[in-house]
Amino acid sequence: MMKIDTKVRNPSHxxxxxxxxxxxxxxxxxxxxxxLVSHSLTLFLSLHEHGLLRFGAEAFRSCTLGFEFLVSLNLEIWYDLVSLLYL
Known part of the structure; x- marks a missing residue:
């Protein structure tokens, strides 16, 4: 029978x-x-330079809302999975 060595040789390692x-x-x-911050600043400065800052703000707001939706959807899925485990 093979003996398995379970000792930790160097715990600090x-x-x-x-x-x-x-x-x-x-x-x-x-x-x-x-x-992400550097690319956001680059995008902000580029939009400001071309006068499209309002459009950029609207696009950023819709991206943020989409991200919040995905996070809430993900949390709902995890809640459903956890509740199924405890049935």
Whole structure:
């Protein structure tokens, strides 16, 4: 019969790996936020330069409403799934 070794050789290694993964994730989130903010500012300045700021504001508002709809729909689906699990 094969014996399975379940001892943790270096527990600090697991902690450091977890911290490293967390820092990598936070770095990715920060770079994504910087990317989105910079592109939003570029779009805003471009629309302002061409006098289309009102159109851009309307488009942004409709995109925001669409995003809110998708989030609420997603939450409703998760609520339904969780309620089915507890039946």
């Amino acid at each position: 697991n902690t450091l790996t977890g911290i490293s993964d967390l820092l990598s994730f936070l770095s990715m989130c920060l770079s994504l936020c910087i990317f």
